[in-house]
Amino acid sequence: MAALTTAEDPTSAPIDLTGDGSVVSVIFAADHGMAAPKDAGGEECSAFPQVVTRSIVRGLEAGVAGASVLAKANGVQLRVVDVGVAGAGVAGGAVAPAKEKLPGGTKNACVEPAMSGAECAAMLAAGRAAVCEHAAAARLVVFGEVGIGNTTASSLLLAALLRATDEAAVVRLCGNGALSGRSADPAVIPRKAAIVMKALRTHAPLLQAADSPTEEVLAACGGAEIAALTGAVLEASARNIPVLVDGFIVTVAALAAVRMDPAVSRVLLFATASAERGHAAAVAAIQEAARAAGLPVPAPPALAMGLRLGEASAGLLAVPLARSAVAVLGQMGTIQDILSMG
Numbered sequence: 001m002a003a004l005t006t007a008e009d010p011t012s013a014p015i016d017l018t019g020d021g022s023v024v025s026v027i028f029a030a031d032h033g034m035a036a037p038k039d040a041g042g043e044e045c046s047a048f049p050q051v052v053t054r055s056i057v058r059g060l061e062a063g064v065a066g067a068s069v070l071a072k073a074n075g076v077q078l079r080v081v082d083v084g085v086a087g088a089g090v091a092g093g094a095v096a097p098a099k100e101k102l103p104g105g106t107k108n109a110c111v112e113p114a115m116s117g118a119e120c121a122a123m124l125a126a127g128r129a130a131v132c133e134h135a136a137a138a139r140l141v142v143f144g145e146v147g148i149g150n151t152t153a154s155s156l157l158l159a160a161l162l163r164a165t166d167e168a169a170v171v172r173l174c175g176n177g178a179l180s181g182r183s184a185d186p187a188v189i190p191r192k193a194a195i196v197m198k199a200l201r202t203h204a205p206l207l208q209a210a211d212s213p214t215e216e217v218l219a220a221c222g223g224a225e226i227a228a229l230t231g232a233v234l235e236a237s238a239r240n241i242p243v244l245v246d247g248f249i250v251t252v253a254a255l256a257a258v259r260m261d262p263a264v265s266r267v268l269l270f271a272t273a274s275a276e277r278g279h280a281a282a283v284a285a286i287q288e289a290a291r292a293a294g295l296p297v298p299a300p301p302a303l304a305m306g307l308r309l310g311e312a313s314a315g316l317l318a319v320p321l322a323r324s325a326v327a328v329l330g331q332m333g334t335i336q337d338i339l340s341m342g
Contacts, residue, residue, distance in 0.1 A: 022140065023076045023077070023140045024079070024138040025142040025316060026144070028081050028228040029147060030053070030084030031147060034152055035050050035149025057082060060095060061080070067316060070316035082098060084105040100125065106223045107222075110195060115222060115224065117219050120219035121215070123227035124230060124231035131239070139241070140322060141232075141236050141241050141244070143229055143315070144313070145226070145253075146311055150225065151249065152196065154252040155175070155192065156195075157252055158281065165200050171190070171193045172281070218230065229249070230253045230254075234264060237257070244318055247307060251282045255286050258289045272302070272303040272304060272317075274314070
């Protein structure tokens with residue numbers, strides 16, 4: 001958190017993170033066609049069934065999910081936007097459906113585009129709208145996600161954005177995702193890499209063109225919440241709101257946003273080094289994009305917590321660090337100030 005100043009001018013006065021509503025967290029939730037059972041046209045890419053997405057959203061509404069507890073403990077306003085959760089909707093005080101929600105989530109990216117161009121555009125717009133509605137007055141925003149199978153979708157999107165289409169490169173970008181126990185299953189990464197490779201072959205004509213628009217790559221790979229996150233990051237950048245970037249999935253969405261507009265890189269503050277193997281590659285790609293555009297290069301992740309929860313948990317845990325950084329910038333005297341006191 002080297003300098004939490006206004007996004008546009010790193011030499012200006014530090015932002016104020018002490019008032020109500022100064023820090024807002026927005027979580028986007030959706031399901032993935034790749035996570036559906038094989039007999040329903042999916043790839044069963046996760047250790048958990050799709051229904052868990054909706055269960056976590058219910059926990060967020062009830063205030064008992066991890067993000068709910070962390071947001072309350074750190075004085076952060078929390079909002080959850082359902083952009084594509086399968087099944088009956090959950091709505092209440094914390095959760096609301098997006099106006100353009102994808103009712104069943106995305107399609108299986110291994111056999112067809114996860115979203116149509118129009119659906120992807122709607123998800124990008126939903127992310128922008130969520131910032132306008134929930135975080136327009138925020139001085140710092142923390143984005144998060146819920147979606148069974150979204151580490152696979154993010155690994156796919158990252159591989160596609162980096163044009164890392166050979167098997168060895170894909171294996172390096174794939175991690176274990178959410179664990180069903182205390183230890184990782186060694187079979188998970190090869191299975192995930194095989195699914196990603198299958199999807200990359202499906203979309204090979206798109207990815208072989210170096211100038212394929214990022215929006216088209218995002219539509220092909222999914223997911224709905226990743227596209228919404230991308231739109232949200234773009235909107236935060238347009239409003240000069242610093243973004244405390246959560247783990248792997250949010251970082252991949254931020255990379256998509258940077259590919260659309262390199263200036264986005266100037267508002268990104270990386271909260272943690274994710275346990276997912278592809279995270280370092282996504283951070284490096286964002287840093288390189290900033291460097292190529294002549295912009296300040298975002299600092300490396302502030303923390304390394306080995307988290308796998310998602311739900312903006314890493315970003316929320318980093319909020320006290322952000323507040324401490326702001327306090328130091330605004331209140332701490334220089335060594336000259338201290339020595340002059342006698």
